[in-house]
Amino acid sequence: MRHLTPALAAALLTLAAGSAAKAEEGMWTYDNFPIARANQTLGTNIDQAWLDKVRLSSVKFGGCSAGLVSGEGLVMTNNHCVATCVANLSTQEVNFAETGFTPRTREEERKCPGGTAEILTDITDVTERMHAAGAGLEGQAFTRARDAEAGRIEQEACGDDAAKRCQVVSLYRGGQFKLYTYKKYSDVRLAFAPEDRAATFGGDLDNFSFPRFAIDAAFIRLYENGAPAVTPTHFVWNADKPVEGTPVFVTGSPGATQRLLTQDQLMAVRDVVLPLDQLIASELRGRLIRYSEEGERQAFEAMDPIVGLENTYKRGLGRMRALTDPQFLAMKAEQERDFRSRAEAGAGSNNPWTTLSGVQPTLRELYPAMALLEGGTGVGTTPVAGGSQLFLWARALVRGAQERAKPSAERLPEFADSRLSALQAGLFAERPVYPELEQVRMEWWLSKTREWLTVDHPAVRGLLGKESPEQLSARLIEGTTLADPAVRRALWEGGLAAVEASNDPLIQYLLSIQDETRAIRSEWEAKVQAPTDRASERLAALRFQTYGDSVYPDATGTLRLTYGLIEGSDVPGQRWGPFTTFGGLYDRATGAAPFDVAPKLLAAKDRIDLDTVMNMTVSSDTIGGSSGSPVVNAQGEILGANFDSTVLTQRNAYGYDRNVNRSVIVTTGAVTTALRDVYGMDGLVAELGVR
Template structure:
């Protein structure tokens, strides 16, 4: 179930991005390594290696069928807007549509007709249409600037480019994406759909059979799949450019492609930056995730409704914890770190051997070492005060307060991201209606406040301002019970208010954020001046060095933008044990113990005599993927979809920092298994017909 949704890892991802320099391989990529952009895919290498005939037209067809969701990936699989993705990418929607009387997470979502398909609150679907190089403009905007001024000038120019590309049309998204950590900038233009409806989701236990013990492992017996549909003007969108559904499983050795939006990799941080992750950022994240998980698990035992509303939050925390634990394991592996030191030494030697290049870029590694001390000092205040809690109500208040402050300024003086069009887009997001559990919101708020007090100390001025004479639990109860932000109508009213009107609104959460936002923004400014600005400047210089040393035949680091990886269906051998590349439906029943998390779903138990137990359930391939690829279509050489990627094996957990073709594997639920389930377990003839399956 891995590949965590980006919303689950936003804080660490933001901090990691601030420390990253250039994430591209130290030398031209090895076979099957790389998350390639669609405008720089190694067509000749793939064709020669696998004896296939990929061309630009093939790439265009795949790009036009690839879909970016909120934190996940997906693909169009019919001409009527039908989208295939993972169950864990839609489980939040399933939970939003559930209530105490209808637990669709537990029992599955299987509407009888298209008219019963329901909108997923806050979900969007984006399809990439154009890529434009804007490197010169963005790099030129920061010329001669340093620190926060450098960051803000770059951001302002990117925002200007985005405005020129998409205007104020809500049907389009324009995003300037940094590639090679400042080496290149590209404008990605997406067709956007914000009416995304849930079509089908199996029971949670079928999608996540094996639970956390099986997560990031193989063999797997999980039907981690779900279907959405995009609508416009109340009607399904016509999507003639879609992938063809292939109901047959691949064979061992078959070439496979994964088209999706990998979130964040950090494959060429400097050694010092890797050490900062290892010694400070990852340990704190692991400690906090572990403690918060414990609080949620304890809450989930208090009743059936508590267990229901805690399913998705606990799932996300467990998943992210395992990711970070794996990353920490990679960074504490002496052999892995030795390779990183050697790679860095090789690049620095190449720079030293080129006097002109050395004079032009200076010593960005030394610059980053100077940044490291500021980063160590500012990391905890930045994490706790600016990143804030996981609370949705707090996030609403923060967004509204900051929009009000920026709207009060002349347009030219606003921070990037706060044009009138941006604030209008925020209003559309705030209008989405989704249920909120006050109990879980209080857990999030109290936990954040208690950890802020613990890490920054009781005597810290910001901590005193946050808490006053109250306990974290008292503030959590007061702000959550005293806010109307769960109501979309009130959120719309609040977004139109001035800061003075917000202060007078009487809303406890808004008033709490107002009272503490200046301190949060001050630490953000310090972070930009002392950490992210100098890091970006050094990153650009190292990008220049890398291009000079290794040429342009490199893939950029993952940035939650559309990429294509290639590989083949293949198992692996580790410590003398060989893992075969396929599991079969029959294995589900053999693995079933009747006790969580190895209890087969009731519908699968009832259908045991009907399903074909020889059908391939899940399979593994050598494709290079990372978090954000969840739901990505796995495609054969004909451009047909043969599965949806949903996990990596245990060895892939260090994939943020490097790729090992001998061990790293992508785990995929096969279209063969999905087809068998739709036919003989869930009895969904309308979906089978739409997929073109008899």
């Protein structure tokens, strides 16, 4: 380690080993942020008012994070966070991924189909209500009672207010439940995106690595009633040259960590979950790469899916490496040993380690069917089911119709009243659909499901009948009219009668496979999810007893604050200082994709100060979903946007290791240069108040 402040070094020495958070470790909730410890560690002086302001300037945008940077709704995030929006707004002829999206006026800013943005306005404790709802119940009854109570709480708090979203968040794996209330913006417009290659220089090869040379930044703007939102609380733009060792805070919504898993649970992830996910993703990658080589149209269609897939895959590789690294596993084992030695005696007969150990053989057995048949429902971890957008829409329509015929509390949780408005927004959005690509993906999914579950699995027989994956996917994609948003809207609004009367082959197909797919989900909920949830809740209680509130909850895709320093890396094989410059970009370029400099960026070379810092690394705790997170100094000024971390940092999913943990940041200086010297975005430069 280097560049420790004296305070940080002291903190590292005084903090105990075991499961309590160490120094910069922790993705903290805003209502339990360790202000004193952060100030002591970093030598800063933040307070509650600072926290409130940072929280209200933090924006959740889809699966990404973002930050308000003007009083007129302007928000900075990563370019990769708007890539799907850019793809949806592009055609093969007018391809903004190639040219960049550079509106000269606000009138030219264009709505991202289905895009929504949210700001966290309130946090309320609802632990007691949630625990009471599940008391005395087991299996699926437990899961459903909890889901129903969460739906009720959300509905009570937000009702049908389209400008709000309410979400019951499970923290500490069920140890606490909080109601998060968001102000919601449903009109989000793209205000700037660079050339894609400027944001992805080095492509998948440089992804999850450093040194890095990527302007992975873009701007969206929040609109209300057709006009830019008024947002007096926002970050101040600071484009000064960053200084090594500066304390920083990163505010965003990290997706999911699994640090509270027991050793037995981690081994199941290593042995069963990751191999399946990675192996089938790798095959899809091969299919899509070859597809993209078949012509310009195919290259255009497959670009966004390939980038997303490769990102997920590379993240998974980092996780596989973590869980097969003897040193890392020894650290995790030692943490569990410490915790068990302190807590297990008090666990009595209701020993959560024993329970979780007993669940793993079932999880190992059921995971393939759950992941393949119910992926993307939010229950399994892998969004593969159907492998196609049309399939996912058809499933939402069929299940939505079936579920809405029941009271909200009895439905599958994703169809509770409180969640319908977000679902509808996605379903009704106008998005391009590429049938050939859809067929490739659906064929892949059917074929992998058949392979992993075997031909003779009853669900596979139900999925395929006498058809092959090739035949079935071709027939369904050719015949469906769900690419038309009006058709989707009509089926949604027509309810079960309309769905059952539809002769759309994809709708009919989804109707025909409900028994098999719902059965595996029920089995999973009863035999895996419910006992896991109950035992995890018990484990959380023991953890609070043992370590007090010095523990932080696993990331859950909700707003968190982390802290650290601007700092390079000194790990063997990964040694570098914290900064890269524009000069380094031009040096690294070979001219061959993905190491070709984007044309406009290349043309601007003479206008750019080559010493301008482009990207930097910080030591704050991070995980996927932190993409776009504002990096803020102790004065609340924004210094950049988190857009990546190193591949070694992927172990962060399972445990924090300060030595290797580094987030990769695109600096406000680089963004300013891009806006001003490359893309001529003078309006935005003025709006940001560039000094």
